């Protein structure tokens with residue numbers, strides 16, 4: 001008789017994991033306060049949230065914006081990116097990291113990631129530098145800080161800006177300091193899945209007053225911080241966050257620290273439990289990561305330890321055992337979006353020695369990770385009791401024991 005739920009057996013788990021978003025009385029009160037105040041525009045909630053979240057991320061300055069994609073656009077315009085300037089981004093990230101570059105007129109240049117961290121590989125980034133490179137975007141994938149020592153040193157040596165895409169990394173810390181203003185600028189997302197959320201929203205952090213003032217201006221119709229309402233020294237958009245979102249983010253921020261601690265505890269237990277199962281591995285530990293935000297928990301799967309069952313088949317089997325999981329990203333340079341973006345334009349690239357031609361890009365680690373290895377669990381699965389994590393490990397163990405049913 002079949003054991004695996006994949007083949008009709010009894011699943012390990014039927015109960016859902018922790019509900020996300022967390023909705024508490026203080027959230028309702030925060031929204032009602034803004035509603036009843038009648039002050040829905042440029043009142044005090046956005047300003048209070050900017051101050052609170054910048055301080056939370058150890059940044060001197062913070063600008064709240066409408067989402068994480070425009071946060072990146074604003075950061076790239078804050079460094080005054082010029083048409084056809086090149087920006088190095090990892091090929092393993094959400095599309096916004098790279099599309100933001102193209103949306104502000106730059107050329108995204110894809111570099112590979114490290115096999116043990118899934119974050120931007122400093123050597124691969126260095127190999128992609130040309131005379132047109134202006135910035136490197138270090139994405140803290142899954143909430144795990146990228147190697148900010150190596151990437152910071154690389155950026156300094158080549159006089160490039162380092163932008164941290166911290167869309168997944170609220171509360172994450174590198175050597176005791178929260179991420180976001182360790183590089184020249186940092187960006188965050190408060191989209192629905194994120195560890196701090198108002199459904200939509202974004203943020204730009206910096207310790208550099210000049211860059212922060214430019215970011216503020218760019219998100220607010222090009223106004224100057226001390227200027228008149230109808231005075232516009234820059235061409236900017238309207239990327240402001242609303243008072244309602246800021247009110248909700250302030251109430252959600254109050255529990256972020258406790259939620260992060262809970263995810264950290266459960267992730268440590270999952271690391272330990274996976275350590276006892278051949279063929280599934282957490283990402284490599286790094287003592288410089290003092291807080292991993294665990295927006296995702298990424299499992300590295302090795303098919304040869306599972307009788308050759310492909311990663312996709314393993315993911316399907318794990319889902320059927322009642323453990324929601326997914327395979328995650330594809331190599332970004334393969335997206336049609338980039339293959340076609342520059343087709344009918346005169347844009348020339350120093351990196352490509354001609355027209356940007358993403359069909360020539362190869363990032364072997366990203367291709368292997370996307371095709372064979374990565375398995376994603378979402379942050380809410382780490383917010384429940386220890387038993388939830390034990391169920392995840394039990395389901396994986398069960399699949400391994402009965403892998404003959406899969407292959």
Ligand SMILES: Cc1ncc(COP(=O)(O)O)c(C=O)c1O
Nearest residue numbers: 067068069094096097167189191
């Ligand atoms: C790494 C990364 N960068 C940028 C974004 C874009 O954020 P948003 O969806 O708020 O525009 C996201 C998330 O969606 C992301 O995961």
